[in-house]
Amino acid sequence: MSYTDKMLRDDALKGKVIVVTGGGSGLGKAMTKYFLELGANVAITSRDLDKLKNTASELEVATGGTCLPLQCDVRHYDQVENMLQSVLKAFGKVDVLLNNAAGNFISPTERLSANAFDTVIDIVLKGTKNCTLAFGKHWIDTKQKSSTVLNIVTTYAWTGSAYVVPSATAKAGVLAMTRSLAVEWAKYGIRTNAIAPGPFPTKGAWDRLMPGDLAEKFDMAKKVPLQRVGDHQELANLAAYMVSDFSAYINGEVVVIDGGEWLKGAGQFNMLEAIPEELWDQLEMMIKAKKNK
Numbered sequence: 501m502s503y504t505d506k507m508l509r510d511d512a513l514k515g516k517v518i519v520v521t522g523g524g525s526g527l528g529k530a531m532t533k534y535f536l537e538l539g540a541n542v543a544i545t546s547r548d549l550d551k552l553k554n555t556a557s558e559l560e561v562a563t564g565g566t567c568l569p570l571q572c573d574v575r576h577y578d579q580v581e582n583m584l585q586s587v588l589k590a591f592g593k594v595d596v597l598l599n600n601a602a603g604n605f606i607s608p609t610e611r612l613s614a615n616a617f618d619t620v621i622d623i624v625l626k627g628t629k630n631c632t633l634a635f636g637k638h639w640i641d642t643k644q645k646s647s648t649v650l651n652i653v654t655t656y657a658w659t660g661s662a663y664v665v666p667s668a669t670a671k672a673g674v675l676a677m678t679r680s681l682a683v684e685w686a687k688y689g690i691r692t693n694a695i696a697p698g699p700f701p702t703k704g705a706w707d708r709l710m711p712g713d714l715a716e717k718f719d720m721a722k723k724v725p726l727q728r729v730g731d732h733q734e735l736a737n738l739a740a741y742m743v744s745d746f747s748a749y750i751n752g753e754v755v756v757i758d759g760g761e762w763l764k765g766a767g768q769f770n771m772l773e774a775i776p777e778e779l780w781d782q783l784e785m786m787i788k789a790k791k792n793k
């Protein structure tokens with residue numbers, strides 16, 4: 501067995517209807533593929549309908565599942581409501597909302613226009629709010645017994661991060677929404693959780709966040725105690741578990757999947773990793789010698 505293997509049993513998501521925002525490419529596509537393999541019907545949404553259609557037919561051929569492409573800019577509540585109605589028309593119900601759509605770019609904050617800052621906040625925070633509110637209202641109105649919201653956040657939602665300030669600000673809001681609704685909406689049978697992925701390379705994110713030769717200059721794997729980046733299947737495994745009935749008692753949780761990356765940046769003495777074994781011998785002798793004086 502390896503972390504690149506598929507984790508859940510066949511048909512683990514059979515009968516579920518899942519909406520993945522930003523499902524046309526990258527990590528959204530990887531998670532969608534696995535959901536289809538596990539028997540779910542999946543609607544994927546983004547602004548780019550052509551891209552969605554290509555992805556949907558590619559995944560249907562690869563998995564034998566049903567994947568519905570729906571154009572929707574999550575920044576606009578009316579488009580989200582229309583998207584929800586299209587899902588209900590096609591599948592008769594919806595069980596899971598995966599808020600995966602995001603927008604991000606690196607920049608010194610003082611260089612950003614007000615509109616640039618708003619654009620990221622609008623996609624990430626307002627988009628997640630729009631989808632969560634529309635789906636939540638529907639689930640509560642129709643008294644659906646069990647449903648799940650899964651939000652993709654990031655570890656800098658709680659540490660903050662320089663040079664991606666709009667994204668950090670928005671993801672912190674999504675994290676607060678996750679924990680708040682986990683309590684408030686549990687009585688309606690709605691579970692609300694989040695996943696905080698570390699570096700999982702995708703073309704879209706890497707082109708935006710590591711443009712030019714930055715990817716060579718800053719090897720992301722070196723920041724990770726496990727010394728590698730993530731594999732898409734291991735994120736898909738976690739997401740499938742989090743939306744499945746196997747995780748029925750997990751609510752309000754944010755699961756970090758980053759090989760220990762954020763903690764490496766946080767621990768006060770973690771830089772001592774750089775000290776070689778011989779130097780530890782010398783240091784130990786010095787410390788002991790001082791103690792015996």
Ligand code: COA
Nearest residue numbers: 602603604605606607612613614615616619620704705708
């Ligand atoms: N640095 C600084 N400002 C930037 C920028 C950058 N790299 N990219 C865009 N902007 C600014 C634009 O100049 C514009 O501001 P202005 O009107 O004051 O000039 C504002 O952001 C909106 O840009 P626009 O291209 O019109 O927005 P959009 O809605 O078409 O695109 C983005 C949204 C910018 C987030 C785009 O990167 C995108 O669509 N990303 C989606 C996928 C994604 O980012 N996923 C996350 C992967 S980590």
